[in-house]
Each structure stands twice: as C-alpha cells, then as structure tokens.
Amino acid sequence: MTGRFGRLEEEKVFKDPVHRYIHVRDELIWELIGTREFQRLRRVRQLGTTYLTFHGAEHTRFNHSLGVYEIMRRIVENMEEREHWDSEERLVCLSAALLHDIGHGPFSHSFEKVFHTDHEEWTRKIILGDTEVHKVLLKMGQDFPKKVADVIAKTYPNKLVVSLISSQIDADRMDYLLRDAFYTGVSYGHFDMERLLRVMRPMEDSAVFKHSGMHAVEDYIMSRYQMYWQVYFHPVTRSAEVILSKILHRAKHLYEQNYQFKDKPKHFISLFSGSITLEDYLKLDESIILYYFQEWQDEADAILKDLCQRFMDRRLFKYVECDPSAQMKIWTELNQLFIKIGLDPTYYLVIDSSSDLPYDFYRPGEEEERLPIHLLKPTGELRELSRESDVVEAISGKKRTDHKLYFPKDILENDTTFAEEKKRILELLMAQEG
Known part of the structure; x- marks a missing residue:
C-alpha cells in the first residue's frame, strides 16, 4: 500500500476500560481519529435509550469504534506472515474497522426506522463525500476511500477482509459484546477474546478457528445470545424506544400539517421533507435531539408535549406480552376504547417486536444468508461449527x-374519567398475558 502516511514517531495510546490500551502507530489512523466526522461519534451513544434501563450505558460510538480498531489491529498483527494474508490490506482493514460506524445517527436504530435512513449508506457517503475523512483517506491514493467504503458495503473483492469486519464473529461484534457488558454491568457478554484471537486463522474467503478453540467460540455465541435478550431487547429499553420513535413521528406529522412550533425545529426540516444533505446529517447528534425534546415539553400539542415529558422524566409505557396474529378482535376493541377516552392509539397503544437468530449455518439463496463459522481440524479439514458443537447445534437456525x-398504564389507573372504559381496557390488556 503506497501513500504519504507512515508510522508515527511516537505511538499514541488511549486508555480503555475494556482493552486496557488502544495503540495507534499509523499517521493515517491518528489523522482519521482527529476528523470532525469521527469526533462527532462522541455525541452518539452506543446503546441508544439503554441508559434509561442500565444507568452505566453512557458509552459512545466513539468508544466502540476505537475498540473495533484495536481488535482489528491485533487480528492483523496475528495474521502477518500467514498463508492467505496479504499485508497490503493492513491499512484498509484498520481504516474500515475505525470508520465502520461513522454514519450512525442519534439514537441510531430508532432514528433509522422513523426516517428510513441507513447508517451504512451514510457511512459510505461520509467516506466518499466532501468530508475531512475523505480528504485524509485520499492521501493514501485516489482509490483508497473506495476500498474502505467497499469493505463496509461488503462488496470488496477480498472476502477475508470483509469477514473480519462483518460476519457472525468479527471485530465489531467482539468489541460491542465486551464493551456493552462492561458498561451495563452484566456478566452475560463476557467471553475469552484472547483465546479467540490466538486460534483465528486466515483462509481465502474468511477467517476460521482452530478446532482446539471451539469452546471459546461456543462461549462467544452464547454470550451474544444472552446479551440480545437480557440487554439489547430489554423491555424497558424498548419502551423508551417506542416513545422516542413516537415523538419523532408526531413532530414530523405536525410539521406536515403546518403546525407552528414555538421553537422551529430547523435541524429536522430536511429530514421531515426528505431532502437531507450530508452536511445536515452531520449536524445531528443526541445533544440536538434532547434539546428539542426538552423544548417540546412546552408545546401546545398535547401528544408531543406528553411524550416528550415521558421520555425526559423516564415515565415510560408499561407492557404486556402479546401475540399480534391471535388478537385482532381484542386489538380492534382496544383501539376503539382508546379513542373513546381521548388517547390516540397511534401513539399510545404500540406493539413492538424483537427477534434474533444467534447463529446460522449456510443457507444459500435465502434472505440475509449468513456465512457459517468454520473450525480447522489438525488434518486441515474444515468443519462447520454446529456440526462439531452440541451447544451451538441446539440454537442454530x-x-x-x-x-x-x-x-400508558398510569393514565388508565390514576385518572378517574372514563372509569368504566379504562377498567375494560386494563382487563383486555391483562388478558393478553393470561
């Protein structure tokens, strides 16, 4: 890889609670960290609304991106001089690892659902657009920004490089499991990353793991499974996400109805109109979102005002288990009752679904097909993980x-107006769990 960047005269080190130290030895990486686009990630939380459930979950995309870079640096270092590894790919890997999340918006996935944005698409726009990141990458060569963007888009011709940043076991997932477990204070996400890195071996299209390290891989898969259901899909976090998304939906609806906001939401206008530019997008972070939520608590619109007060004061919605496919008759009655008591069911009666596939074997041609994890036996034979592990086989596919x-259970219980209707609503809701 040719370019004007070389090694730093003196290594830069970040103190990190998860990896102890993050080492930066390349001028390229150091300059990328200093760009305004990367620094913006300090103002975007890694886990969105999870801080309302686990109070320690205040860590940012900036923390995580540095962590992914550090794991990738160690992977690449371990792979040097091994068969199937091209040392010319080193800086492509490190840059892609560092920048893989640079396109995330505030409150990430909730934000994406409302405004139909894609953080990976924005990541590529930042890497290829008129940005400080792009200018830094260009110093490595005219084609270097596209190489990095192609890795993130999973279109890069070297499939091994792609797999290190995006597969069923990659640098991204390794860091977020360890980091999210650390900051939420749970024990589920811990696994032996040191062992995984020692037994990882490069092959032509992906990394594989020595058969002797199978139990470390099992541990990783089960850690991921537990983190999704105990942390990422926690029902209280999902309640906060529901309210967050409904606030954004309501604000967008009001804007389209020419509602006169007390404080014009100038940061949202291009989003609401579907004409958002890269510069507009880069001005959005969680401090901006929370500013408007704070201001909208004083709006004349009762729904927007109430939802913002709920989010800011953590007065979240309660929940019951439900089966949407089996409850259409009850759902219709609930909607009618909500309208009767003056609650718009669009904003106050919400079904939220979560699903996860912890590990899958190869299903060619299927939607979201996943490349499997392979174990390398002493004979040189490759075996798909679930064929060797009873633990993983039990949850595969x-x-x-x-x-x-x-x-909003508080409204149904604490307000005596429409008492009979509210009693009926609570009966129907409680019957969902019975």
Whole structure:
C-alpha cells in the first residue's frame, strides 16, 4: 500500500476500560481519529435509550469504534506472515474497522426506522463525500476511500477482509459484546477474546478457528445470545424506544400539517421533507435531539408535549406480552376504547417486536444468508461449527421472536374519567398475558 502516511514517531495510546490500551502507530489512523466526522461519534451513544434501563450505558460510538480498531489491529498483527494474508490490506482493514460506524445517527436504530435512513449508506457517503475523512483517506491514493467504503458495503473483492469486519464473529461484534457488558454491568457478554484471537486463522474467503478453540467460540455465541435478550431487547429499553420513535413521528406529522412550533425545529426540516444533505446529517447528534425534546415539553400539542415529558422524566409505557396474529378482535376493541377516552392509539397503544437468530449455518439463496463459522481440524479439514458443537447445534437456525404491547398504564389507573372504559381496557390488556 503506497501513500504519504507512515508510522508515527511516537505511538499514541488511549486508555480503555475494556482493552486496557488502544495503540495507534499509523499517521493515517491518528489523522482519521482527529476528523470532525469521527469526533462527532462522541455525541452518539452506543446503546441508544439503554441508559434509561442500565444507568452505566453512557458509552459512545466513539468508544466502540476505537475498540473495533484495536481488535482489528491485533487480528492483523496475528495474521502477518500467514498463508492467505496479504499485508497490503493492513491499512484498509484498520481504516474500515475505525470508520465502520461513522454514519450512525442519534439514537441510531430508532432514528433509522422513523426516517428510513441507513447508517451504512451514510457511512459510505461520509467516506466518499466532501468530508475531512475523505480528504485524509485520499492521501493514501485516489482509490483508497473506495476500498474502505467497499469493505463496509461488503462488496470488496477480498472476502477475508470483509469477514473480519462483518460476519457472525468479527471485530465489531467482539468489541460491542465486551464493551456493552462492561458498561451495563452484566456478566452475560463476557467471553475469552484472547483465546479467540490466538486460534483465528486466515483462509481465502474468511477467517476460521482452530478446532482446539471451539469452546471459546461456543462461549462467544452464547454470550451474544444472552446479551440480545437480557440487554439489547430489554423491555424497558424498548419502551423508551417506542416513545422516542413516537415523538419523532408526531413532530414530523405536525410539521406536515403546518403546525407552528414555538421553537422551529430547523435541524429536522430536511429530514421531515426528505431532502437531507450530508452536511445536515452531520449536524445531528443526541445533544440536538434532547434539546428539542426538552423544548417540546412546552408545546401546545398535547401528544408531543406528553411524550416528550415521558421520555425526559423516564415515565415510560408499561407492557404486556402479546401475540399480534391471535388478537385482532381484542386489538380492534382496544383501539376503539382508546379513542373513546381521548388517547390516540397511534401513539399510545404500540406493539413492538424483537427477534434474533444467534447463529446460522449456510443457507444459500435465502434472505440475509449468513456465512457459517468454520473450525480447522489438525488434518486441515474444515468443519462447520454446529456440526462439531452440541451447544451451538441446539440454537442454530432458530430465530426467537417476542411481541410486547406498550401502553400508558398510569393514565388508565390514576385518572378517574372514563372509569368504566379504562377498567375494560386494563382487563383486555391483562388478558393478553393470561
């Protein structure tokens, strides 16, 4: 890899609670960290609304991106001089690892659902657009920004490089499991990363793991499974996400109805109109979102005002388990009752579904097909993980889904108006769990 960047005269070190130290030895990486686009990630939380459930979860995309870079640096270092590894790919790997999340918006996935944005698409726009990141990458050569963007888009011709940043076991997932477990204070996400890195071996299209390290891989898979259901899909976090998304939906609806906001939401206008530019997008972070939520608590619109007060004061919706496919008659009655008591069911009666596939073997041609994890036997034979591990075989290909119905229980219990209707609503809601 040719370019004007070389090694730093003196190594830069970040103190990190998860990896102890993050080492930066390349001028390229150091300059990328200093760009305004990368520094913006300090103002975007890694886990969105999870801080309302686990109070320690205040860590940012900036923390995580540095962590992914550090794991990738160690992977690449371990792979040097091994067969199937091209040392010319080193800086492509490190840059892609560092920048893989640079396109995330505030409150990430909730934000994406409302405004139909894609953080990976924005990541590529930042890497290829008129940005400080792009200018830094260009110093490595005219084609270097596209190489990095192609890795993130999973279109890069070297499939091994792609797999290190995006596969069923990659630098991204390794860091977020360890980091999210650390900051939420749970024990589920811990696994032996040191062992995984020692037994990882490069092959032509992906990294594989020595058969002797199978138990470390099992531990990783089970850690991921537990983190999704105990942390990422926690029902209280999902309640906060429901309210967050409904605030954004309501604000967008009001704007389209020419509602006169007390404080014009100038940061949202291009989003609401579908004409957002890269510069507009880069001005959005969680401090901006929370500013408007704070201001909208004083709006004349009762729904926007109430939802913002709920989010800011953590007065979240309660929930019951539900099966949407089996409750259409009850759902219709609930909607009618909510309208009767003056609650718009669009904003106050919400079914939220979560699903996860912890591990899958190869299913060619299927939607979201996943490349499997392979174990390398002493004979040189490759064996798909679930064929060797009883633990992983038990959960392979099994998607777990649950549905919860969210509603403002405080209004139904504490307000005596429409008492009979509210009693009936609570009966119907409680019957969902019975």
